[in-house]
Each structure stands twice: as C-alpha cells, then as structure tokens.
Amino acid sequence: MKIYCAKHGGFCFGVTRAIKTALDAAKEGKAVYSLGPLIHNRIAVEDLRKKGIITVDTIGEIKNKKVIIRSHGIHPDILKKLKKKNFEIIDATCPRVRRAQRYVEKLIKEGYYVIIVGEKDHPEVKGLLGYAGNKADIYSDQLKLKKRRVGVVPQTTLDIEHFNQVVSNLMGNVLEMKIYNTICHETILRIKEALHIAKKADLMIVVGGKNSANTTRLYQICKKYKRAYHIESVDEISPAWFADVKSIGITAGASTPNKQVQDVVKYLRKMFPK
Amino acid sequence: MKIYCAKHGGFCFGVTRAIKTALDAAKEGKAVYSLGPLIHNRIAVEDLRKKGIITVDTIGEIKNKKVIIRSHGIHPDILKKLKKKNFEIIDATCPRVRRAQRYVEKLIKEGYYVIIVGEKDHPEVKGLLGYAGNKADIYSDQLKLKKRRVGVVPQTTLDIEHFNQVVSNLMGNVLEMKIYNTICHETILRIKEALHIAKKADLMIVVGGKNSANTTRLYQICKKYKRAYHIESVDEISPAWFADVKSIGITAGASTPNKQVQDVVKYLRKMFPK
Numbered sequence A, B: 001m002k003i004y005c006a007k008h009g010g011f012c013f014g015v016t017r018a019i020k021t022a023l024d025a026a027k028e029g030k031a032v033y034s035l036g037p038l039i040h041n042r043i044a045v046e047d048l049r050k051k052g053i054i055t056v057d058t059i060g061e062i063k064n065k066k067v068i069i070r071s072h073g074i075h076p077d078i079l080k081k082l083k084k085k086n087f088e089i090i091d092a093t094c095p096r097v098r099r100a101q102r103y104v105e106k107l108i109k110e111g112y113y114v115i116i117v118g119e120k121d122h123p124e125v126k127g128l129l130g131y132a133g134n135k136a137d138i139y140s141d142q143l144k145l146k147k148r149r150v151g152v153v154p155q156t157t158l159d160i161e162h163f164n165q166v167v168s169n170l171m172g173n174v175l176e177m178k179i180y181n182t183i184c185h186e187t188i189l190r191i192k193e194a195l196h197i198a199k200k201a202d203l204m205i206v207v208g209g210k211n212s213a214n215t216t217r218l219y220q221i222c223k224k225y226k227r228a229y230h231i232e233s234v235d236e237i238s239p240a241w242f243a244d245v246k247s248i249g250i251t252a253g254a255s256t257p258n259k260q261v262q263d264v265v266k267y268l269r270k271m272f273p274k
Helices: A013-026 A042-050 A076-084 A095-109 A123-131 A160-171 A185-200 A213-223 A258-271 B013-026 B042-050 B076-084 B095-109 B123-131 B160-171 B185-200 B213-223 B258-271
Strands: A002-005 A032-035 A053-056 A066-069 A088-091 A113-117 A149-154 A176-180 A203-207 A227-231 A247-252 B002-005 B032-035 B053-056 B066-069 B088-091 B113-117 B149-154 B176-180 B203-207 B227-231 B247-252
Touching: A002 A258, A013 A032, A013 A042, A013 A053, A013 A066, A013 A088, A013 A095, A042 A053, A076 A088, A076 A123, A095 A113, A095 A123, A095 A149, A095 A176, A113 A123, A113 A160, A149 A160, A160 A176, A160 A185, A160 B160, A185 A203, A185 A213, A185 A247, A203 A213, A203 A258, A213 A227, A213 A247, A247 A258, B002 B258, B013 B032, B013 B042, B013 B053, B013 B066, B013 B088, B013 B095, B042 B053, B076 B088, B076 B123, B095 B113, B095 B123, B095 B149, B095 B176, B113 B123, B113 B160, B149 B160, B160 B176, B160 B185, B185 B203, B185 B213, B185 B247, B203 B213, B203 B258, B213 B227, B213 B247, B247 B258
Parallel strands: A002 A247, A032 A053, A032 A066, A066 A088, A113 A149, A149 A176, A203 A227, A203 A247, B002 B247, B032 B053, B032 B066, B066 B088, B113 B149, B149 B176, B203 B227, B203 B247
Antiparallel strands: A176 B176
8 A cells, every 4th residue: 555645734833833832831830721722633632731731712711811822813802801901921823824914904004905815713814804903804705895905815724726716706806906925835835735645646534623624624625636534533544445545645734733644654554564 | 590799899998989089180181190000900900091090110100290199008118209209199098008007107116026917019018018117027927926025917908817817826926916907897898798609609700800919819718619710801701611500609809890890790691691
C-alpha cells in the first residue's frame, strides 16, 4: 500500500503559537480560561484541559479573571468588556487574523460596504464582523448588494478557489471592489497539496475535529476527487474502506495536532506493512 | 428556418454618439479628421468618408487642424500635442471610457501598481496606458507581478468572464487588489444575449469589422458553443453553411451599423422564406 502524507497538514502557525502562549501562561500556576475551545479539536482540547487550559462558554464562568484570546481573534465588544472588568488578557490572536481585522476596520473607515467571505458562525468571522462595527455583511448566494462600492475580506482559512468564485459572482454588480486577500499562505499550500494527493491516491483520509471548519472544508474538497473520510482518530478507521485500494492519501486541518496525523500513518502502516 | 437576431447587437451608445458628433461637426463644411478609423468597420468608415470624415494615421496628414477624438479615447500625450498645435478638437471619447481613464489616473495617484486588462494594441487600452503615465502593465499570462498592492481596470468592451478569470489568476499573488469594473453594461448584455442565442441556434453569424476587437471576441465566444462565422457583409455568406441547419443566430459587435445586421437578416429571410 502506498501512503501519501501531506507535509502541509496539521497545526498551522497561528494554532502552534496560540497553544504555546496558553501553555506558557498556564505554567505560572493559575488556570487559563478560553472562551470557546482554544482549537477546534476535541482530543487536543481535552489534553490542554489537563494542563490548565479550561474551555468555558461565557465570561461569567471564568473564575480567576485570566483569559486567553484564541488564534481566531475575538469580537471587539467582548474584548472591551474583558478590559472593563480588569481581566488579565493573554492575546493569542493569530497575527494574520489581526491583520484581517485591521483591513475590515480600514475599509469601513474608507466608506466601503464591507462583505466578509467565510462561515457566519465561525469565531474569526464573528470577530471580523465586530471590527466592521457590525456593519458588514457575510457573503451568501442570497446576498443583495447594498452599494456599488464594495470592500471584500475573506476568512484566513478560506479556499482561494471558493473566494475567486465569490469575487466573480460580485463582479457583475459592482463598480469598485477593494479586496484584501487575507487568505493565509498555509491555507493555500494545504489545499493545493491535498488536491494534488487526492488526484493520485485511491482514497483520502482527512484527520481533524468534526467541529473544525477548515478540516471539514478540506474533506469536502478532497471528496470531490476521491472517496474520502473525515476522522478524528484511528478508532474510526474501518478495514472495509481499503478493498481494491492501492494508495491512501492523508491530510489534516490547521487545528489537527501532528501526533494525530502520525497516529493514523502508523496505524495504516501496521495494517499494510508494505 | 428560424432566425434569432440579437437585440443587443450593433452600434453601442459610445459609437452612436461619436458618429453623431462627427457628422454634426462635418455639417459645418470643413472636413473632420480622425486619427485612425472612427469605428472599426470598413464599410461604415467608407460611408463616413463620403460625408467628410477622413481617416488618417498621423497628425501631419491633418490638413485643416480639425480633429475628432474617437469613442476609444486617445493617449494624453497626443491630446497635449494637438492642443499645443492649436487644433480644433472635437472630443467624442465615450463617457464610459473617460471614466476608465480617470480611474486609472486615480489608482496611479494612490500608489497602486496598475494592471489594464484588454488588447494591448487597442486604441482604448493605449489611451488608458497613457493616463497611467505609461507606468501600468497590460495583463498577459506571462505577467510577473511587481507589487502585492494592485489596481485593476478592464477595457470597457471586455468579456466579464475573461475579466473574472484574470482577477482569479492575480488573486493568489496579491495582498490588496482595487478593481474598477469599467466593463460597459452594453458589453455584458451583448455577450450574454449572444451566448443565449448560440446555445439554442444551430449556427451563429457574427456581423462586423474584421478589425473590430469586440466583434472578433464575440465571434470567438459564439464558436465555443456552435459553428460560427464572422462576416463583414452578406457577400461572404455561402448557402453551403446551411445544410442540416434549422435555426440561425445573428449578432453584431458594438461598431456594426444596424443596417449591416438588417441586411443579413433580409438576405437570409429571402434565402429561407419560412
């Protein structure tokens, strides 16, 4: 069995940085609270909990006023609230997300009607919307353009092909469009490599949290080309998948610990020793 | 025989306006000189010549200092030269082209690296390049981007699908892209309707000058879907084209006089009375 494992799968720069920041802060002894999971990976979050990084849903649940801002960033209103209440704030916003937030702010100041392209319930998108003073719209096929002068910012983990399609859809109805292409370079490499592997392998396995938007998207892209499975761990792998299969491709989302990917590789290598 | 004739083919707003302006000016008795053909249609230009609108290639050939600027606009350096020499200038630049020129100027002032999307030898594109102080680049597949902050302006008669493809090609390599979508609404309607007809007719006839860029493009778009012919006049029509043909689609470029289109319709109606 030939196994192709993506080099550009697994933890991205922003996630690696956020975890390191959280662990460093937790080493001081006091628990660190995260509003929502620090990363969208159930197993990794459970592991972090053991190391003093606690996931909560609301500010009220934070017992020691020590809070970390996730790599996805945060809505500025929540940030203000935390500051007002004198919380100790550890900011692990990915610098690439921070840059997107600044661009959204800038476009609003310049009078553009701002459109954010991404998942409307994703924390990054909610944060971007906040930096637009909640005046932006999230792109959807049903969106009715309000103005002919439009500013466009994509979620950092968006598929660039999807983004190009959105820009094309908008083009016929705009006179001026100012785009900040904030799609992270790692996202582009990850999807490009996944597509490359999906084209040559007989079957694709995408490793990562079922609650991870970018992993789910990676899975959807792969399954356009080949039979594909989105798994969180090796327990979900079924030997029945591999009948008539001569090669397997493996990739992972930006929030998937490298260990989880390596576990899958090892498991498959054991199943197919050569 | 079913004949579908496009409503959105033939003289566009800018061309109609330029011809009216030229004829009005010629009525005063003095010949009006045009640097290059007033429109890209051999037959119409010959007709205009009889009415006192003379095509020349260089300023030196203008005998009475009376010159018309074509709907495509002109390079600002040539305009300056004409003004310096005290020419009587009749400006028939299409207002939609003039708008594109102003956007190019604005993007240069704002420090963008400007890319013009269109035919490099087209007078409109040459004019736009002039308004960029000759600092812009014309898009080509081989273009190496110089900066990550890019301003993009298309030729007013560009196919929007082609423009979207160019924007997509650029996207992966830019951080900021400011687009002025100067594609004329009539262009969009013309191409959209031609495509609609090409899909249902058995054969397409595209009427207009062989030297007309937008007519040639219209022909190329049609022939992606059906057998198509680009003709300047009915003399080129061959009965052999219509074996096994039950329906014919007819469209025309922005520089095609409506009479030429109607001549084709009449000719075919005579050939196929029902």
